[in-house]
Amino acid sequence: MNRTVAFVGLGHMGGPMAANLARAGHRVLGHDLAPEAVEAAGRAGAEPAGSVTAAVREADVVISMLPAGRHVLDLYDEALTAARPGTLFVDCSTVDVADARTAHERARTAGMRSLDAPVSGGVVGAEAATLTFMAGGGEEEFTEARPLLEAMGRRAVHCGGPGAGQAAKICNNMILGVSMIAVSEAFVLGESLGLSHQALYDVASTASGQCWALSVNCPVPGPVPSSPANRDYRPGFAAALMAKDLRLAAGAAKAGGVHTELGTRAAELYAEYAEGAGGERDFSAIVGTIRERSGEVT
The missing domain is CATH 1.10.1040.10 (N-(1-d-carboxylethyl)-l-norvaline Dehydrogenase; domain 2)
Structure with a gap:
């Protein structure tokens, strides 16, 4: 089933990942602070979104790939108020386990669902869709996210509860x-x-x-x-x-x-x-x- 995915963070890793989702037939709304990254994602099949709010308000799933935990938490503070209730948030950044658990709790409090799902495989794996995803969160959330993860990678492993992926x-x-x-x-x-x-x-x-x-x-x-x-x-x-x-x-x-x-x-x-x-x-x-x-x- 094709989904509408908001993808926030379109850098060296996120850009190719978003492109692979679009290539798999999903509607991808891409946002990044760097205009050139948004333009590149647009050429690869994503729909440019001018803001976090514009990206997430129509999304079934919000995927993020950001530099550090503080960026993830800042994103969640903004995005959780704009997303539809029950939206699934999947953070693919590599962050501190404590920050990942805080993000899960903020999502839960806001009525959303969440996974931490960092990756292994580097830029080459992101481009070739051969990444390995390590997911933490609920089994139901992992099952829902799995087709998207598999469109971006070769393997997805459910490692346990919140923070287990990190x-x-x-x-x-x-x-x-x-x-x-x-x-x-x-x-x-x-x-x-x-x-x-x-x-x-x-x-x-x-x-x-x-x-x-x-x-x-x-x-x-x-x-x-x-x-x-x-x-x-x-x-x-x-x-x-x-x-x-x-x-x-x-x-x-x-x-x-x-x-x-x-x-x-x-x-x-x-x-x-x-x-x-x-x-x-x-x-x-x-x-x-x-x-x-x-x-x-x-």
Whole structure:
């Protein structure tokens, strides 16, 4: 069944996601603070909406993809008063678990329904409609949203109640951040020992070192032609976003009294990298920092 969807946040991720919904036959009312993003979404099949109110008042479902929790909560403060009662709100941003739960509560109080449904897969996944969605909220809401999620991605997983999607996202990305650093360190060590990138890849990708950071997003050029390392580290998933996700994970760990030594250290390394020249590069480009600190400048 085709739906009318308000899509708020049409950036590098949201724009392609909205385009895929329109391509699947849904009516998409798109809004963003950047006029060029709205224009691009219009060329991809969305109907430009000049305001949040204009976007949501006709919608069956409101989907958001925004930078941080404060932006989501600000959107909900505005949108919940304009939407029709019972509208389903689906936030695909990556935010703090506490902010996600606050958004759920505000939606419930306003007579709406909601999911937190952050994504994994980066810009490439958003463009190719191969994202993975991690959803938190009610089973009924997830069932209703699932056809829309599947129009934008390859897989949607119901992780539990409010905030569970965000919890799954930050745990997953803590694994990814730590593993990318480990893979990068291994390649730099291999360089110092005279081992070629291809030889290390051929061994590790079929042995116990195999992981996504190696086999899909390999941090050195050559072994995986589609990895950002072969495109001068133009981001599929920017280091600044990894730094944000690791900061959220480290904050949640601290609040919960959970000892995450590697996760916390990864958050520190990516924060330092993203604050410098690495913020707009792919997160795998951190291999360059490891190499430089090791005295191996290419």
